[in-house]
Amino acid sequence: MQDAIGELRRPEELLDEVTVLRSGVAEEGRRIFEAWRPGIVRRSFQVSALNFAHYLALRRRDLRGLQSQLMVYGLSSLGRLEGRVLANLDAVGGALRAMAGEAPAHYPRPHAFFRGQRLLASHAEALLGPQARPGRDVRIMVTLPSEAADEPHLLLALARAGAEAVRINCAHDDAERWERMVAGIRHAEVAVGRRMRILMDLGGPKCRTAEVRHPPDRGRIAEGDVVLLVRDGAFVPLEQAPFQAACGLPGVVDRLRSGDPVFVDDGKLGGVVEAVSAEGARIRVTRATAKGRKLKPDQGLNFPATDLGVVALTDRDRADLDFVAGHADVVGYSFVQSADDVRVLQRELAVRRPNDWNRIGVIAKIETPHAVRNLPEIIVAAASCQPFGVMIARGDLAVELGFERLAEMQEEMMWLCEAAHVPVVWATQVLESLVKKGLPTRGDMTDAAMSARAECVMLNKGPNVVEAVNMLDRLLVRMAEHQTKKTPRLRALTSW
Structure with a gap:
């Protein structure tokens, strides 16, 4: 081990380093927190915000050398301190002080040491409701299909299988169907004797293909082909561009520049903008399967390097909020990019529910690099006022x-959320093969096991979703015996 970490340092030296580290983190974290403090109106987030500030200050430092030295002495390597930054540093400092023969050694009280863990559990329950199963800390959320409006037996089956929450995607259907879904869930609650949370997910400014044109004898696009993303739906003759698509979000072509990457249908088709002209943007395809891919209407478009200049809350979202604010327990916020976006939604909720808008939970879908960079300010702006969670939109x-x-x-985002005591929803294609086809893959099961480190796992709609809830329920109960967040739990092994 000495070869790996260099010369082993004495406890006195490590104590000096930890003391300086603790002082620096506390001072820098306090400055960060003081900038946030005026906007924090939710008392339960005060302690969480301070710990979050300390964590951000700590992670600006490279601690790998110190970690290795501490491990040799059998001390905490600081690798699981997200929820209790200063308390963990105090515990290590106390142990080093005792080893160095300095008295008195000071350790944090157990109640204070595990306060972050209790706060995270409390915030998760406020947002997502109590667990349906003893021994399972992770909630299960299910996206409802349109048919759920007329299939109350499906909603009852989901509730009996152990789902704690359902998601209604406002990008589909209308208020009439949503109302029938909500009524079905409330009836299912009565039958199972517990409340279920309803998340209504605003559609947001999702960029998708609109009309698509291609030669009648060739529908698949291969690497090297060119796709014209037409300007304002003005198609040109196919002789000029065999493959053409209109964008459902106005003004996108005007934002594109030569060299910008473009992806279609969750990255199944990718390319680079070669040129932008009066007709539109010429995109040279650089990624496609061996057989090529079909370009179809309503496929998602992603522009990772392009500032599209769109607002997170669209006019359609504002109209939908009239229903959502009166029926949902939690609002799903798509395409949120910044703290300003959060405040826009909060103002709209306050207009519709002036007396108790901050009782409505919000889950921010983090789906762009800009949102990732601004995650700390998004967390603070939202959690300072109301129950809040983060959905890692992995697709x-x-x-x-x-x-x-x-x-x-996704790991770094989970660390930040744990430091802020903010629950995480693990989303996108969990147990997808089981949900869609009736049989999970090995990769599905491994991914589902990893999801146990979140506070909630979301399943997509599909014909076998009730079976998937049952399987996920059993898996999460077993995983809870082995791991809590990043911390392994060393129960007795019985397989050997």
């Missing part, structure tokens, strides 16, 4: 950040 994030960085960034 869009994989396209926007690149598949190589997704795993890294």
Whole structure:
């Protein structure tokens, strides 16, 4: 071990380093917190915000060398301190002080040491409701299909299987169908004897293909082909551009520049803007499957390097909020990019529910690099006022950040949320093969097991979703015996 970390340092030296570290983190964190303090009106977030500020201050430092030294002495390596930054540093400092023969050694009280864990559990319950199953800390949320409006038996089956929450996607259907879904859920609650949370997810400014044109004898696009993203729906003759698509979000072509990457349908088709002209943007395809991909209407478009200049809350969202504010327990906020976006939604909620708008929960969908960079300010702006959680929208994030960085960034986002005692929703294609086809893959099961570190897991709609809830319920109960967040739980192993 000495070869790996260099010369082993004495406890007195490490104590000096930890003391300086603790002092610096406390001072820098306090400055960060004081800038946030005027906007924090929710008392339960005060302690969380201060710990969050300390964590941000701590993670601006490279502590890898110190970690290795502490491990040799059997001390905490600081690798699981997200929810209790100063308390963890105090505990390490106290142990080093005792080892160095300095008295008195000071340790944080157990109640204070685990306060962050209790706050996270409390915030999760305020947002997502109590758990349906003993021994399972992670909630299960299910996206409802349109048919759920007329299939109350499905809603009852989900409730009996153990789902704590349902998601209604406001990008689909209308208030009449949403109302029938809500009524069905409330009836299911009576049958199972517990309340379920209803998340209504605002559609947001989702950029999708509109009309698509291609030669009648060739529908698949291959690498090297060119797709014309037409300006304002003004198609040109196919002789000039065999593959053409209109964008459902106005003004996008005007924002594109040569060299900008473009992805279609969750990255299944990708390319680079070669040129922008009066006709539109010419996109050279650089990513496609061996057989090529079909370009269809209503496929998602992603522009990771382009500032589209769109607002998170659209006119359609504002209209939908008239219903959502009166029926939902939680509002799902798509395409949120900044603290200003959060405040826009809060003002709209206050207009519709002036006396208790801050009782409505908000879940911010983090789906772009800009949102990732602004995650601390998004967390503080929202959690300072109302129950709040973060949804890691892994589908869009994989396209926007690149598949190589997704795993890294979802970990970092979970660390930040744990430090702020903010619950996380693990979303996108969990147990997808089981939900859609009736049989999970090995990758599905591994991903679902990893989701146990979040506070909620969201399943998509599909014909086998009730079976998926049952399987996920059993898996999460088993995983809870082995791990809490990043911390392994060393129960006795019985397989050997």
